[in-house]
Amino acid sequence: MGLYEFAIYDMFTPTIAIFAFGMVYRLSRYLFLYKRTAQPVWRRTSFVHRIYILIDAFLHAIVAAIKRSKVTFVTGIFLLHLFGVIPILFLLSHHIAWWSYYFPPYSILRPFAIPTSSTSSTLTVTAPFTPVTDMSNGFVNTIWGPLTIILNGDVLAILAIFGTTFKLLERIVKKVKERLDRIRVGDFVALVLLLVILISGYLATHHLPSNEIETYKLMLGIHILMAELLVILLPFTKFFHFVFGFWYGKLHEAYDLWRRGL
């Protein structure tokens, strides 16, 4: 049995089981530590203002980053998250097919699928059409229209790889040069794992480094297995921010701002 079969057939169930256990463990800690206390008198603000604050709570750190941390914004927020991992993970056509297989309602997002590349490819889920030009390639017809030139798996993956590599190197430099406590071993594990997933996914999609089926299966096997490792580690590492920390933190912050009337 090869790595691909192992990742697909043997590791899927244990991955979900460990993930579920981890989530229950982490969330139960929050529940057990919840303490109900008296509340201060809330400042009066309108319902509309509270909705604005709720939305703003999710956005103001990003706006602050644009103003004062441009490098972090471009590499960490934009390349790595908003224009890299998030659209690839949830909207890349291959991933939509995967999500839909395990969770059929997900297929509702099919019209928003992002193709592998802007040029035609048998790997895309949308039908290619031939433009009325003398170019040799057809173009993929997606709901994204001309945006497909940038909203495609190749571009997004390269940007995400760039963002992840930058963050990795930045952390190495900070750890070595400034000896910062805040740069943790877990940061390197998470970023290296993400990088391996991105690179192996890119190589598998393009049948690289060679066009043989065994190489393809090996790359795809690495990609899936590392993704499963990420899911296993998710509840126990910084990846937890993606499923819980970010949402809890921002909702709590909005609640706190409501209280203070900000």
Next chain:
Amino acid sequence: MIAVEKAIDVVLSDLDSVTLHFLESCVSCGLCVPFCPYTVAGPTYEPVNKAEAMRHIYRRKMTIAGRILGPLVGAKYPRSEEDLDRMTNMAYRCVNCRYCYQTCPFGIYSGKLVIMLRRILDKVGRAPSVLKYLQTIELSDSVLINESVRERWASILDEARKSIGKDLPLDKKGADVVYLPWLVEALLTPEVIVSTIKILDMVGENWTMPSEPLGFEPPMGVIVGDRDSERKVFRRINSYLAKVGGKRALMSHGGTPYMEMRFEMPFVMNERPPYDVIHVTEYLAELYEKGKIRIRKEESGKVTWHDPCKLARGSGVVEQPRILVKASTTNYEDLPHGTGMYSHCCGGGSGIALITCDGRKLVEEFTREKIKPAEWEEKICPPLEEDYKKAIKQKIDEISEINANIVVTGCSTCIYNINKGATLYDRDFQAIHIVQYLLDKIEVT
């Protein structure tokens, strides 16, 4: 003094789910870094790095990986004197201004974790001697601990009496407004107490005030990291207000006491006080909007409002002072680097200004008592002094950017730090409290 591990046990025993989130959800993105007033002191003092010191302790105590793998996963206790020095340096380079909280993409309040560090340090005898001394004053039966302090307080009350031409309604029962001046104001801005009294008298308020302050800058426990003393001081204040039957507790100091009493006391005491807590800017804005006072608009040099972090970001008082100050001048401009929720802190709050050499001298002159620093403080204070100067310079530079002549604000600590910075860096502006600023501009209708 107790052992480090015991101190850690005590501090982590009252962990709640929100603090758990602060401890566990940081991804070390560093977005808080440019906003902290102490980042200028070096990368060690970035908010996320200071909070990491508490996370080391938390992981060692409360996570399975931390217990098994220890330092490999960033889990360790401070073991040596050097470790404690480092931890103390971090804990006292945070003004708890909440800017890190506001700019964190995960809503993590690193300052709260720094308070936890202070709590551990206090339990192992590592709270700065000046703050401990002031905390002791606050916990004594009377904060007017000696002749010097009593004289200063008496002179403030005398001046207030003269300015209104009658006796002060001290400890009067059944007043609508109970003015709560603190001893820190008597130390840093005594004229603010007199001005507030004049305004209360001028507007014909049914008011009272305690015959002596109910605390130095209560609760000092939150500044040094002593939860029990916080409760004790809150209880004293609550029982005074219950005794006089006040409906509204009014403060002129918009620093720690206002935010703590307005928003944190219910959590600490687990009960909601039966009175409202208001800052003098809220009080005056209310009178202004109801048409009970008018504010004379004058041509003046450039005037700006500095949002004290505890008053604005910590308590939501943002619009009221602007209404008042804008009504008073034709030449108002907001500070350029952010206002309200995004105001840059003065750099000297949460006790930091007082533990510098000048701060210590100021307290010693005020009380005419010598405060002997602990041995470890001798090493820690000189670099802190330098970092404090760098931190306040950022505010000073921001004010200079708009060429403001008058910086109006609502917190005695901010006034002290801004004026100190203006002198230190030879700038031509002055910080002044809003009640002083408005005193001769208010007309009662």
